[in-house]
Amino acid sequence: MSAALMIRRGLVVLALAGAVVLGFRLVEDLGQLQRLEGDRAELRHARYGMLDTEQWTRRLSAVLAERIADFELDDRTRPRVLATLTEAIKVLIGEIERQLSLNAPPRGGDWLTQLQGTLHQQLQSRLIDFDALRAQAPRYAERLLAALEGPGTEAAIRAELLGLLTAATPTEVEHSPVLKALLERHGCAEVGACAAALERETAALRPAIDQQLGVLLGLAALIFALVAWGRARERRLDGFALGAAIAITLVLLLTALFSPMLTIEARVDRLGLEFLGESVVFTDQVLYYQSKSLFQVVEILIRAGGADLWLVALLITLFSVVFPALKLLATLVYHRAAGAPVAAPVRFFALRSGKWSMADVLVVALFMAYLGFDALVANQLDTLGATEATVLTTNGTALAPGFYLFLAFVLANLVLSSLIERGAGERRR
Incomplete structure (x- = not known):
C-alpha cells in the first residue's frame, strides 16, 4: 500500500x-x-x-379609565355631552309613552271596556303632550348639564364610573x-x-x-x-x-x-x-x-x-x-x-x-x-x-x-x- x-x-x-x-x-x-x-x-x-x-377587556378598560380620569366639562366637550343628553331624554320620553300605551285597557270586548279604553286615551293625550315634551328635550338637557357642573359633581361621577369599570375588569391574570x-x-x-x-x-x-x-x-x-x-x-x-x-x-x-x-x-x-x-x-x-x-x-x-x-x-x-x-x-x-x-x-x-x-x-x-x-x-x-x-x-x-x-x-x-x-x-x- x-x-x-x-x-x-x-x-x-x-x-x-x-x-x-x-x-x-x-x-x-x-x-x-x-x-x-x-x-x-x-x-x-x-x-x-x-x-x-380578557386581554381586550384589560386594554380597553385602561383606555376608558384614562379617558374618564381626564374628562372635564368645558367648552370643547360641552356640546357633545349636551347632544348626548338630549337624545337620551328623547329616548326616555318615547319609552314612557310606549309603556303607557301598553298599560291602556284593550279596545276589544264589550262596550264598557271600549269606553274605558277611549276615555283612557283621551285623558292621556289631554294631560300629557309627548310631542311637546320631546320639543323641550334640549332645555331639559341644559338644566341637567347645569346640575352636573355643580361643585364636586364631576369628581363624584368620575369616581363612580372608575369604580364600576374597575369592578368589571379582571385584575388577576389566570394562565x-x-x-x-x-x-x-x-x-x-x-x-x-x-x-x-x-x-x-x-x-x-x-x-x-x-x-x-x-x-x-x-x-x-x-x-x-x-x-x-x-x-x-x-x-x-x-x-x-x-x-x-x-x-x-x-x-x-x-x-x-x-x-x-x-x-x-x-x-x-x-x-x-x-x-x-x-x-x-x-x-x-x-x-x-x-x-x-x-x-x-x-x-x-x-x-x-x-x-x-x-x-x-x-x-x-x-x-x-x-x-x-x-x-x-x-x-x-x-x-x-x-x-x-x-x-x-x-x-x-x-x-x-x-x-x-x-x-x-x-x-x-x-x-x-x-x-x-x-x-x-x-x-x-x-x-x-x-x-x-x-x-x-x-x-x-x-x-x-x-x-x-x-x-x-x-x-x-x-x-x-x-x-x-x-x-x-x-x-x-
Missing part, C-alpha cells in the same frame, strides 16, 4: 468519524432548538393575546394549564419575560447549528472528493472507498430523517387598533407554528388514524427510508460481487433505482410546500387590512437544516450511483 493511499484513507476515516460525531450533535441541538422554538411559539400564541377576550407548565419548566413568572429568554437561547444556539451543518456537508464533500480522486488515480473503486461513500451517504440520510425539514410560522408582528383616540397594540402574535422532522410527520399521520393518512405515512416511509436504505445495501452487494452475476433486485437497486427514486421528488415537494404556504399565509392575513386595524404580518416559514441534509443525501446518492455505473461499464469493457 502506497503512502498516498494510506494518507488518503486516513483522511477519509477522520472525515467520516467527524461526520458521525457532528451528525449526532446536530440532531441533539436541532431537537433542543425545536423544543425552545415550540415553547416560545406557544407562549406568544394569539389565543393568549389578541384572541383572548391556562399549558402556560403554567411552560412557565414552571423554564423557571419564569411572566409570559413576556419567559418568551424573551427563550428567544435569546434560540439566538445563541442557531450559529452553532449552522456551523455544524456547514462542517458536516463539507466533510461529506471532502470524502466524495477523496473517493473520486482515488478512483481516478487507481482507475478502480476499491471496497474501502465504496464503504466510506456509502457510510457518509447513510450518515446524511439518518441525520436528515431526524432533523426538522421545514419550519412553518404565521405571525402577526403588530396589530394596532384606534379606540377613543388611543392605540391598542398587540405585538408578536403567533397564529400557527410547526417544525417537524420526517419521522415526526410519519408519527403524527399514524396517530391521526384513517386509511388515507396511513397510506401517506407508508409512502413517505417507503420512499424516504426503505428505498434509500435498500439502494445503499444493494450498491455494496453489487460492488462486492466484482462482476459476478447478481440477483435482478440487487442490480435494479444498485444501478437503476435512481431513475425511479422519489427522493428528489420529495425535496421538490417540500420546497413547493414552503413557497405555497408562505404565499397562502400572506394572502389570508392581508385580508385583515380591510378593517380599521393596522396589521403588520411576518411569515416565518423557512427551510430547516433537515432539508439541506436530505438534499445533500440525494446528491450523494446520485454521485454514488454514477461511480457504480461507471465501474460496471469499465468491468464490461
Whole structure:
C-alpha cells in the first residue's frame, strides 16, 4: 500500500468519524432548538393575546379609565355631552309613552271596556303632550348639564364610573394549564419575560447549528472528493472507498430523517387598533407554528388514524427510508460481487433505482410546500387590512437544516450511483 493511499484513507476515516460525531450533535441541538422554538411559539400564541377576550377587556378598560380620569366639562366637550343628553331624554320620553300605551285597557270586548279604553286615551293625550315634551328635550338637557357642573359633581361621577369599570375588569391574570407548565419548566413568572429568554437561547444556539451543518456537508464533500480522486488515480473503486461513500451517504440520510425539514410560522408582528383616540397594540402574535422532522410527520399521520393518512405515512416511509436504505445495501452487494452475476433486485437497486427514486421528488415537494404556504399565509392575513386595524404580518416559514441534509443525501446518492455505473461499464469493457 502506497503512502498516498494510506494518507488518503486516513483522511477519509477522520472525515467520516467527524461526520458521525457532528451528525449526532446536530440532531441533539436541532431537537433542543425545536423544543425552545415550540415553547416560545406557544407562549406568544394569539389565543393568549389578541384572541383572548380578557386581554381586550384589560386594554380597553385602561383606555376608558384614562379617558374618564381626564374628562372635564368645558367648552370643547360641552356640546357633545349636551347632544348626548338630549337624545337620551328623547329616548326616555318615547319609552314612557310606549309603556303607557301598553298599560291602556284593550279596545276589544264589550262596550264598557271600549269606553274605558277611549276615555283612557283621551285623558292621556289631554294631560300629557309627548310631542311637546320631546320639543323641550334640549332645555331639559341644559338644566341637567347645569346640575352636573355643580361643585364636586364631576369628581363624584368620575369616581363612580372608575369604580364600576374597575369592578368589571379582571385584575388577576389566570394562565391556562399549558402556560403554567411552560412557565414552571423554564423557571419564569411572566409570559413576556419567559418568551424573551427563550428567544435569546434560540439566538445563541442557531450559529452553532449552522456551523455544524456547514462542517458536516463539507466533510461529506471532502470524502466524495477523496473517493473520486482515488478512483481516478487507481482507475478502480476499491471496497474501502465504496464503504466510506456509502457510510457518509447513510450518515446524511439518518441525520436528515431526524432533523426538522421545514419550519412553518404565521405571525402577526403588530396589530394596532384606534379606540377613543388611543392605540391598542398587540405585538408578536403567533397564529400557527410547526417544525417537524420526517419521522415526526410519519408519527403524527399514524396517530391521526384513517386509511388515507396511513397510506401517506407508508409512502413517505417507503420512499424516504426503505428505498434509500435498500439502494445503499444493494450498491455494496453489487460492488462486492466484482462482476459476478447478481440477483435482478440487487442490480435494479444498485444501478437503476435512481431513475425511479422519489427522493428528489420529495425535496421538490417540500420546497413547493414552503413557497405555497408562505404565499397562502400572506394572502389570508392581508385580508385583515380591510378593517380599521393596522396589521403588520411576518411569515416565518423557512427551510430547516433537515432539508439541506436530505438534499445533500440525494446528491450523494446520485454521485454514488454514477461511480457504480461507471465501474460496471469499465468491468464490461
